[in-house]
Amino acid sequence: MKVSYFPGCTLNTTGKGFDNAVRASATAVGLDLVELPDWNCCGATYPLIIDNMLELAAPAHVLVAAQAEAQTLTTACTTCYNVLKRTNKFMREHEEERDRINDFIEAEYHGEVEVKDILHLLRDDVGFDAITDKVQKPLKDLRVASYYGCMVLRPPKEVAYDDPDHPMSLDDLMAALGATPVDFAYKNECCGAYLAVKDTNITREMVYAILRSAQKTGAEALVTNCPLCQFNLDKQQAEMRKRHAGFQPIPIFYFSQLMGLALGLETSDYGWERHYIDARPLVQKYLAAES
């Protein structure tokens, strides 16, 4: 299945390992991801002032570019997904504003492209059963907490392909890879996102609540599909150890890293060295148990 692929700014730089793992594992399960030529930044937030058309121009431009490539546009960055999905819906439903945006970016776009998050594609177009069939090294006994963040869930009427209060797609993917997903209350609680540029003291406490909730279930690691969540959950732990006695660090995986591992792919370029809490000892433990 040929799909346009939008990496976005973060997966092109600090999240390169996430990107490499997404491309490799998607290919391994039969998705043909073709990177969108000459893509531009989506803007990283959906504008909330109702007549802010200017901030819709950049994501609309991405959608126009995608229209020339394939019916479906996918991205592994949940923020890009949220912005592109909502912009696409806006272009479909608001005729007058759509004309203004089209005039500005010199296009004729009416929302023809289908925007789908990569996890949604893996669940519905590839199928988790088909992924299980390709697993070489099941993540046996790995107790992992799936963390979804906000962007693929809210607002549900515009972006959700899963239950916004009890999402399961990431848990189900983990199960398909042979891991043991654990349920935890904070799987859809905001990590603070870009609030970190304002005050890391606040985002650290938000992250602490999430990590503690996961650890109470006996999780050995968290797994996420959001590059900004991964960063916040991972980075804040060093300071957390100083502020919360007894806090034990916990590795934060991108889902594609675990997917590549389970599929038996070459994982050396998955960005392991960029993790703040080293995830490699846990990976080694599972690979050793496997062999």
Next chain:
Amino acid sequence: MRVRLSAESVHNELVHRVEEYSGQDLMACYQCGKCAAGCPVAFAMDMLPSQVIRYAQLGLVEKLLDSKTIWLCAACQACYTRCPKGIDLSRIMEALREIVMLEKGSHINYDALASEEEADWPQQAFIGGFRKYTV
């Protein structure tokens, strides 16, 4: 706090701007408090999300413009998802930030972001933050 209400004070220009920018009907809120109960940043706020709407309903938008709360909303949309009246509170927060920034300029300390510590942060954190805290 004792407040004297009148038709003029409740329907003032700032209230109209909040409604215009956000596209939300402030009077739709009946103060059930679900937004405040589920807000992940409420612990750090000086006014709860439900109070933000209540103050706006009473025409007291100026109080909101001085609050920390409007800068702490991360637009996670948990409140909007759960609101029984379908109010998108994150749009009201953005309207309030916009009113402040149109008058006083950007609300961000660039110097605090210029250390080596931030060099390995994901771009989207900066782009998102700058979109929210600058004009």
